[in-house]
């Protein structure tokens with residue numbers, strides 16, 4: 001072991017479909033090759049971090065997580081927020097993003113606040129940040145697009161393994177690397193979207209999952225959700241607002257019974273954002289508020305925030321109703337056939353998950 005470098009490495013990861021987990025494991029492989037004590041810890045439900053002993057040894061702490069809505073996955077953000085201060089510890093941040101491959105070209109994802117916000121929190125706690133690295137593993141957001149082809153995923157994984165290991169070698173030899181900062185201007189430009197996703201988007205998405213009649217009530221999705229967001233109601237999963245859309249349940253269901261209710265989501269979105277605001281009552285209310293505040297820009301923005309707040313209970317109620325009525329076969333059929341995820345051309349993303357199935361069974 002190089003005496004100038006770390007005596008121990010602890011890597012925390014949150015992962016929906018295995019990408020962040022793969023990345024943490026590649027890093028750990030390099031640490032082990034260098035005979036450095038290394039532990040890889042999964043964030044699953046509520047995990048307790050015992051206040052580590054503040055000894056004089058130099059330790060490295062790593063946080064590996066997916067990018068969600070141009071932000072760090074909320075579970076990881078919460079974990080970092082509550083993470084204890086540790087003397088003599090350096091940290092690295094690795095966010096996995098939506099990598100794609102167009103012809104022979106690898107296309108990167110976008111971080112937004114995913115690196116910046118955790119870095120600010122950790123810096124405020126007094127940690128020394130020695131590495132900030134995005135890793136562009138295959139996109140798992142299959143509510144939005146079909147899963148990538150196996151061959152494409154293989155080549156993206158091979159490339160990312162190399163990048164992660166190069167990063168690990170650099171950090172573990174005592175160096176620093178801030179690759180994430182290259183895209184800072186773009187990341188800052190999309191901050192409004194990151195905020196919108198964090199306070200509204202993720203709640204809306206949580207209520208777009210539904211299971212169809214193919215579900216046999218095996219409860220795998222409920223047991224394996226990393227944040228405990230699923231409840232079984234009448235032997236069918238019900239998604240709560242805690243869901244982070246990590247995509248694990250949908251990609252892992254043995255019956256392929258979980259869908260994104262696309263038509264339902266579209267109708268709800270249309271009602272909330274186009275139809276209701278277009279009603280005379282809302283327009284009159286808007287006029288009155290502009291008159292009271294005296295600033296059209298401010299009044300319009302405040303009303304948009306109000307509409308977001310009002311829409312959350314409406315979304316919750318509509319979802320309850322959807323969950324209830326999909327007990328009837330004909331409603332279930334409409335829901336199923338109007339969900340793009342139901343069709344076989346809309347592949348699942350389980351390349352990352354498959355890699356770890358054997359290890360999990362041991």
Ligand SMILES: Cc1cc2nc3c(=O)[nH]c(=O)nc-3n(C[C@H](O)[C@H](O)[C@H](O)COP(=O)(O)O)c2cc1C
Nearest residue numbers: 016017018019020066067069070097098109110140
């Ligand atoms: C709800 C959701 C939002 C996402 N938002 C982003 C994003 O803003 N930027 C990006 O590059 N990738 C985004 N992705 C893609 C994932 O971050 C990416 O596929 C990641 O590698 C998944 O890691 P995991 O398998 O460890 O969960 C998103 C995925 C999901 C499911």
Ligand code: SF4
Nearest residue numbers: 215216218219221253
């Ligand atoms: S994993 Fe699939 S089949 Fe099992 S309870 Fe969940 S939705 Fe139903």
Ligand code: SF4
Nearest residue numbers: 225243244246247249
């Ligand atoms: S409910 Fe499914 S998508 Fe949501 S956090 Fe749990 S496993 Fe992930």
